[in-house]
Amino acid sequence: MNYPVWDISMGTGMLMALVAIIHVFVSHFAVGSGLFLLVSEKKAYKDNDTHLLEWLKMHSRFFILISVVYGAVSGVGIWFTIGLISPSATSMLIHTFVWAWATEWVFFFLEITSALLYYYGWDKLTRQTHLWLGWIYFISAFMSMVIINGIVAFMLTAGDWPDTQNFWDGFLNPTYGPSLAIRFVFSLALAGIYAFVTASRIDDPDVKAKIIKWANMWIIPAFILLPFIAMWYIGNVPTAQWESALGAMPTATFYADLIMYAAIVTFVLAVLAWFMARRVSFVYSMVLLLSALATMWSFEYIREAIRKPYVIGRFMYANGLLESPSDTDGGFSVEKIDEKGILNTARWIKYDHITEENKVDVGREIFRVECQSCHTVDHYRGIKNIIGAKKWDRGTIYKMLDGLDLMRNAVMPPFSGKDEEREALADWLAQVTSAPSQKQEVSGDGAQVYNTYCNSCHNYKPHDALFRRLKSWNKEKTMARLDSLPALFNRMPDLELSEKERSTLIDWAKEQFNGEKGK
């Protein structure tokens, strides 16, 4: 609300993912390849292996073209893009970690210089100097990772920082260690995977086989280690947050499944390549590269998704609003916006009061400043489809808006603003989703009632309160209780379920999870 919102129909989230994840895929390759080139060069000297040496010269050109060009520009690209998409969070991160970034810049500068000198120094420098440059490159690249990892991990698990705002509390946060381990080990695997790309183009099958096997020695052990480090990582993510990846949040759950398939495919392709090293083709190497990209893509996406509703853990919501008020929050905390209203807080909304005529337009503006950081109207996470599929009427939409922070494992920030502003947002949402003016009775069975009204907040799990209670209470008692949902729990919307809806819901719920006991 402090900054304007970049209003594009495709949504900014996908753009961010595209820029960031492809950058990360290259930058991790750049770190792992530092060690890979160094160790490979030493091996070539030790074994007096001219084939390996010749290939390394060729591979280092590929390395320069990918890491120094695309890696460096896309790294700057992340700066550009996060500034456009989450300016408040970017500003907050910069103010907290500017010296970490500045230190990283020093290593980045050394990294780029040593990489170029290493590449241009083949056949011109002594072996000792060439390896010395290789070491400078690798240590600088690794130090970049050591620093940036702290900031990225901080966004997921801010540790004690929201309370102390101490640099080290934020930097050395709970996922710092496992995140660094996972990234470094994956970077070593990527060094091997990228090596496949150039090795697959070698004409001599014996030389090709030798290099493919050497590259594989970086991939296979890394992929054996990664599941254990992943468990360490997951163990440091708060349990409630990790629930998002276990079914509660569609995006996180999808990528939690995908990462397993993609990692297994990558591992299997690498193992198979060991046995057919002479015949590994360029296409095969590209498939391996793509499956590794899918693995990394999923990892980063899960991290971003389980971070929700925050952009900075326990401090700032994805829409830039602050969780807790403070003297210096500029009025952009949820509590203060509830008091003062969106129109009196958001700087870039055209309207300063609501009338009957502008109500729907105001609703659109509210959607832009409160929801559009994650949702679009009809593209990525399109609200038109999400609400449209539920067939909610305008009144239900309005009621549901009060419980956003309970939905999908609490991955959304609460609606903040005055009641009349929630009305305006509901009006606009009703218009774009062509919502019926009156509540219409669900015609199908209990599953349909559940999917229409309950599954936004409840999980299809035996220990979920809905199933636990509906299974244990008798029907008559339950019918009466479901007549007034807020009496059951004051954050539940008063949905005014019809007698038929309540009855089918109870019957259906009782039949679920037979044999499985709720906790």
Place this chain on the structure above:
Amino acid sequence: MESKIIIPAPDPLALPAPYWLFLTLLVLTFLLHIIAMNFMFGSGILAFIAYQKSKSEEVFGRIYESIVKKIPTLMAATITLGVAPLLFLQVLYGQFFYTSSLIIAWPWFFVLIFLVLAYYGFYSVAFSTHKKSNLMGWILIFSVVLVFVIGFIYSNNLTLMETPQQYAVKYHEDPSGMNLNLEDPTLIPRFLHFLLASLAVGGLFIGTIGLYNWEKDNAYAKTILTFGGKWFNYSTMAQFIVGTWFMMSLPRESIRLFMGRDLTGTLSLTIGVIGAAIAIIIMSKALKSDDPRSGFKKAAWLTGLVVALMTVIREIVRESYLKTFYISHNFDVDTQWGILIIFLVSFAGGVWLWIKMLRVYFKETATT
């Protein structure tokens, strides 16, 4: 509503070091970035001119080859040195910079795409010097044009950043980020000012290739030094016209700063203008002599001083634009001593290691 001036609130967190430290680092790192950028962009244009001249004069084919081989490294330096000022700019002027970037979001985002394309273009030309062809000429000019467009988008963003009066109008006109800042009277002269500076400083960079080859191949060295020196002179002369245009396009209040109201500004501009004039005279004399090296070096160092002064002037202009909306001494400061010391030690160690790497590299390659 539309005419309202809207500026985001500054970040609520305190500055993690005193204001002056950030300002110093901003000016210093920007100076390094702009020199690298001038080398890269100017070299790109001059490489293309050399490419065209090579069709009639063979020696320019060699000059072209020797320039294009260096452009990718200059591009790497430009990008790497650009990260630091971008970082410090966000610390001090975040609420202005993010807003102007958002208003022109699509062109700003496309900078990245243009940059990748230009960079790969320069590399493909650098790696293909042995087969100089029409295609390479086209790729070179295409890359140079992309850098030209990037510079133009930067000028749009940074002029808009300094004029918050435009924010609300432009954003509400098109919140999708398809905007530029073409109405700003300073935009064109400012951009041309940077373009000519790139050509002049790029000329000096090309000339240094002559300095390093003087003993090895005197005739070639003199040709390339003269080529660079002449372009330095032409563009610096043109700068007197464009610079005056740029100056006159500034708001009256800003102009007055350089007419005595601000001592640093007035001195910087006066010394800068006189320094540029003297550099032209020295360079002209040097180019007429048998051994222009000494004069060329003097002109180059003097230009370095002029560029440094212009960087200071630029900061004074920015402050004068934003002074109504921005009070630097209002920042809370809570210095993060631990990490600041780590940065300073890393910075000093990094500079030392960087110099050592280059010395070792050039020492060993000179003997091979």
